[in-house]
Amino acid sequence: TYTLMGHEFMGIVEEVGSAITNLKKGDRVVVPFPISCGKCFFCTHEASPACDSSNYKNYGPAGNVADQKGGALFGYTDLYGGYSGGQAQYVRVPYADISPRIVPEHLSDEKALFLTDIFPTGWSAIDWAQLKGGEVVAIFGSGPVGLMAQKAAWINGASRVIAIDPLDYRLAKAKAVNNVDILNPHHVDVVEAIREMTGGRGADVCVDAVGFEPERSLFDRLKATINFEKGSIKVLELCFEAVRRMGTVSIVGVYGSPYDNFPMYRIFDKGITIKQGQAPVLNYIDKLIELVNENKVVLDDIITHTLPLEDAAHGYKIFDEKEEDCVKVVLKP
Incomplete structure (x- = not known):
């Protein structure tokens, strides 16, 4: 099949x-x-x-x-x-x-x-948080869904939108098209940086637009193998750390297995509201x-690449392997 x-x-x-x-x-x-x-x-x-x-x-x-x-x-x-x-x-x-x-x-x-898909999905992440106006929204992942969540955050009244991604070319795209603040976890402690931007509180809303396939170290991969886990929840854990007490975490990244050491203690202590799922x-x-x-x-x-349908495999390759500063491919039959 x-x-x-x-x-x-x-x-x-x-x-x-x-x-x-x-x-x-x-x-x-x-x-x-x-x-x-x-x-x-x-x-x-x-x-x-x-x-x-x-x-x-x-x-x-x-x-x-x-x-x-x-x-x-x-x-x-x-x-x-x-x-x-x-x-x-x-x-x-x-x-x-x-x-x-x-x-x-x-x-x-x-x-x-x-x-x-991606605009309604990004919109869902923000709508679930029910912004009243003036919120700081931190969006983990500046792929296509993250970029759309950034647009939705501005439209729904955010006072500041922060994009987090380990790839500089994605952050450059976010800055260029959405006028957001940018953080690269290779260059700064993202959680501390977000707290510094918010009077020590943390972001009102954190969006996980990455899911279970983040950039991972060898240790992360070995841990997942030992625990029979698919991928990692490291981005989700960062969201729980970076969000303020009584704030909201929206999850539009995909997760596909149970995860060991899920930080329920932090979620409870901080009173975090979580909303997630398909848009x-x-x-x-x-x-x-x-x-x-x-x-x-x-x-x-x-959009960074427009390709004929017969070149779909090439589009998948450059997106997956982070080549040609590929952010979003459109295929035309």
Whole structure:
């Protein structure tokens, strides 16, 4: 078996099923990455990533490592439904009357594309923290999702946005497109630097936009092997350290296994609020389309490479191996 990758895509409708009345051939649409039936308990309670109908293979309430998962996602393994993703000439979209949104005619593909995943995901991280205005937001990871969370933080009233990343070219991109403060953990003690910026308190909100695959030392890798862990929670631990007491940590980086020595003591002592998971794209997408349509946010300024679909493997390589200052690749069929 094989999986067609890609849960961030848009395209032109070529054919519609008999039950679809809100789309027609020729419509240009963006397609949110969670697959939602629109009718189940979760879909009708603003929790579409938990749809109990779309992932008919492995859905379950337990959230186990290897079997029971939530709703289906495009291009994201058999555990999440086994649906082919969008890095192809054609893609089948189930429940197509629920999620796809028609793109305003005057918007280019590049301006609209990231409404499918990374902008709603970055937006979720900030929305979960319920900013009142004036907060300091520290965002760990300046990859595509981190960059979008930075944009969302400004729009939602942050007074200061701090980007943390071990790669200088990513920090340069963050500074250039989002006008954020930048910290490189190779050059400074990030936690102490954030406290110095906030009167010793720590950031009001910390966002983990990295997940279980951070830059790691040999010791980190050996520890994970001994504990049967997938990757590391070192970035999450930094978030718990850098956030102020009674602050919020939003987790949009992916984690895939149990972790030894989880710092529950710090979370409890500091009274930290934690929110995490797949982004409920359908809760936000209509509002976010309007923000783009009204030029209140620019999304395509993070693109560093545009490649034909047949060069997808090269795109994966340069992103994975941190070559050519690659931040975000767009593939065109």
